Amino acid sequence: MTHNSELAKSARLFTRAQACIPGGVNSPVRAFRGVGGNPVFFASGDGAWITDVDGNRYIDYVGAWGPLILGHSHPRVKAALHSQLDLGTAFGAPTELEVLLAERICQLMPAIESVRLVNSGTEATMSAIRLARGFTGREKIVKFEGCYHGHVDSLLVKAGSGALTMGTPDSSGIPAETARQTFVLPYNDADALEKLFSESGNDIAAVIIEPVAGNMNCVPPLPGYLQLVREITEKYGALLIFDEVMTGFRVALGGAQQLFNIKPDLTTLGKVIGGGLPVGAFGGRKAIMDMLSPVGPVYQAGTLSGNPLAVTAGMVVLDEISKPGFFESLTRTATTLLQGLQSLADNSGIEFTTTQVGGMFGCYFSKFKNISTFEQVMQSNVSLFKPYFHSMLAEGIYLAPSAFEAGFVSSAHGSKEIDLTLSAAEKSFAVLKKNHQ
Numbered sequence: 001m002t003h004n005s006e007l008a009k010s011a012r013l014f015t016r017a018q019a020c021i022p023g024g025v026n027s028p029v030r031a032f033r034g035v036g037g038n039p040v041f042f043a044s045g046d047g048a049w050i051t052d053v054d055g056n057r058y059i060d061y062v063g064a065w066g067p068l069i070l071g072h073s074h075p076r077v078k079a080a081l082h083s084q085l086d087l088g089t090a091f092g093a094p095t096e097l098e099v100l101l102a103e104r105i106c107q108l109m110p111a112i113e114s115v116r117l118v119n120s121g122t123e124a125t126m127s128a129i130r131l132a133r134g135f136t137g138r139e140k141i142v143k144f145e146g147c148y149h150g151h152v153d154s155l156l157v158k159a160g161s162g163a164l165t166m167g168t169p170d171s172s173g174i175p176a177e178t179a180r181q182t183f184v185l186p187y188n189d190a191d192a193l194e195k196l197f198s199e200s201g202n203d204i205a206a207v208i209i210e211p212v213a214g215n216m217n218c219v220p221p222l223p224g225y226l227q228l229v230r231e232i233t234e235k236y237g238a239l240l241i242f243d244e245v246m247t248g249f250r251v252a253l254g255g256a257q258q259l260f261n262i263k264p265d266l267t268t269l270g271k272v273i274g275g276g277l278p279v280g281a282f283g284g285r286k287a288i289m290d291m292l293s294p295v296g297p298v299y300q301a302g303t304l305s306g307n308p309l310a311v312t313a314g315m316v317v318l319d320e321i322s323k324p325g326f327f328e329s330l331t332r333t334a335t336t337l338l339q340g341l342q343s344l345a346d347n348s349g350i351e352f353t354t355t356q357v358g359g360m361f362g363c364y365f366s367k368f369k370n371i372s373t374f375e376q377v378m379q380s381n382v383s384l385f386k387p388y389f390h391s392m393l394a395e396g397i398y399l400a401p402s403a404f405e406a407g408f409v410s411s412a413h414g415s416k417e418i419d420l421t422l423s424a425a426e427k428s429f430a431v432l433k434k435n436h437q
């Protein structure tokens with residue numbers, strides 16, 4: 001590995017960035033605050049590898065926080081983008097490409113009968129919530145502690161991801177009146193869900209849930225839990241919104257709804273469907289989607305929505321991941337990695353647990369063998385995660401800089417990358433053992 005651990009250019013860029021960008025970053029999770037050290041500034045990516053501005057190479061397990069399921073600079077994505085570039089980058093008018101992508105999404109996720117494209121996951125969840133309120137004529141929303149649905153006012157209540165990492169799960173700047181419209185429940189807690197619905201079920205417009213929680217590390221749903229959420233929302237006439245911005249086209253070709261065999265009323269998408277370009281989408285039952293402007297009274301719009309470049313990248317990605325065996329292979333890669341890490345940790349006598357759903361995974365320095373609640377996640381040993389993160393970084397392994405984020409493998413991660421990662425982890429665990437236990 002050509003790794004020199006020098007981050008001089010990144011450090012200089014970060015100083016300049018802090019002078020003109022709040023915190024030096026355009027999204028808080030990039031800042032490494034609370035972990036120590038500088039964020040790494042990247043210059044290029046190729047397959048499973050990324051290269052920083054100082055010339056260090058890393059194996060990437062962040063994948064731009066989920067989108068890069070084919071790895072960086074995939075040849076087919078690049079070629080399609082080059083061709084589209086010659087034809088134009090935006091028209092603010094309908095294109096054939098949008099129809100192709102919408103048809104493909106509806107085909108891969110049968111619960112989606114009609115879909116609208118937007119530019120980010122946040123836009124998708126924000127619009128889905130408005131639509132659910134417009135459709136039901138109700139105002140209350142239910143979300144789960146530690147789940148993140150983008151930086152939508154009503155959803156930044158006990159939120160995960162960067163909001164959790166930075167210690168601001170309840171953002172300031174949100175009117176108390178707005179926050180009061182959101183009920184927050186513990187994830188995977190059937191009793192709490194039943195109790196809330198028995199008290200307030202008829203006021204609830206929608207339940208929004210990450211079917212696999214991926215913004216408080218990676219917490220799979222307990223058996224039967226999503227079925228219960230489906231049954232209870234149906235019983236009370238509330239809509240069920242699966243936020244599949246992370247899990248869609250990531251945990252299985254048809255997303256978590258295929259994996260767990262649940263039909264949500266609405267689904268939000270993002271990340272993978274943009275192939276690394278800004279795309280989001282929300283869709284579901286036609287009767288609900290037809291409430292949207294221009295057919296219905298719920299307004300929603302976007303200058304660059306359905307952008308030709310972004311849609312082109314998305315189409316290629318959906319094509320590639322639809323090939324037979326894609327998800328079996330992706331899942332195998334993640335399993336090999338996690339089994340390797342587990343046995344290294346066991347050999348070092350370090351308390352360590354992993355979770356996995358398809359190509360998405362979680363690693364915890366934790367005494368719990370099965371992680372299913374927010375509380376268990378919070379009890380994991382963050383003081384071991386921090387030195388682990390930095391030690392892995394120095395070994396050329398780029399992990400998410402937070403103990404509360406899921407990790408991702410791409411189809412470009414092969415046995416060479418897994419082997420290199422495991423030898424880096426062996427060294428890192430040894431250092432942890434020596435210095436911290």
Ligand SMILES: *Cc1c(COP(=O)(O)O)cnc(C)c1O
Nearest residue numbers: 120121122148149150243245246
């Ligand atoms: C990333 C994410 C979002 C927000 O998407 P952005 O594109 O960052 O706005 C929403 N929901 C979930 C589950 C996510 O993981």
